[in-house]
Amino acid sequence: MLSLFSLTVFYSLVSFALFLTALMLGVKSDKSREKVSPFECGFDPFKKSRVPFSLRFFLVTIIFLVFDVEIALLFPLGLMKMSSDLLFVGLSGLVLILILMLGLVHEWNQGALTWIY
Numbered sequence: 001m002l003s004l005f006s007l008t009v010f011y012s013l014v015s016f017a018l019f020l021t022a023l024m025l026g027v028k029s030d031k032s033r034e035k036v037s038p039f040e041c042g043f044d045p046f047k048k049s050r051v052p053f054s055l056r057f058f059l060v061t062i063i064f065l066v067f068d069v070e071i072a073l074l075f076p077l078g079l080m081k082m083s084s085d086l087l088f089v090g091l092s093g094l095v096l097i098l099i100l101m102l103g104l105v106h107e108w109n110q111g112a113l114t115w116i117y
Contacts, residue, residue: 059112063107063112063113067104070096070103071100073096074093074096077096080092
């Protein structure tokens, strides 16, 4: 039976060999200006790259992530109803949905969901 140390050494050597193989195969030879510039879907990549970006997109992303995590917390409640008290599962689901609704109302009142001022 192999010891833990020998397995660790073996996996380390395999990982290092894969790393070296990827490093050797991934070498780029042509480094012209066109090759190293990003492709921008038809836009001229040699213009000013720092254009103002609306922070509202980031806000909507964060709001989506928060509500998505809250929805993911509701999924196990369907499995809990078979093994746990039905009243506890129902109240837990109600509390989570209430938090979701209050968060939605708060974001709506703050104006985070309106795109036009």
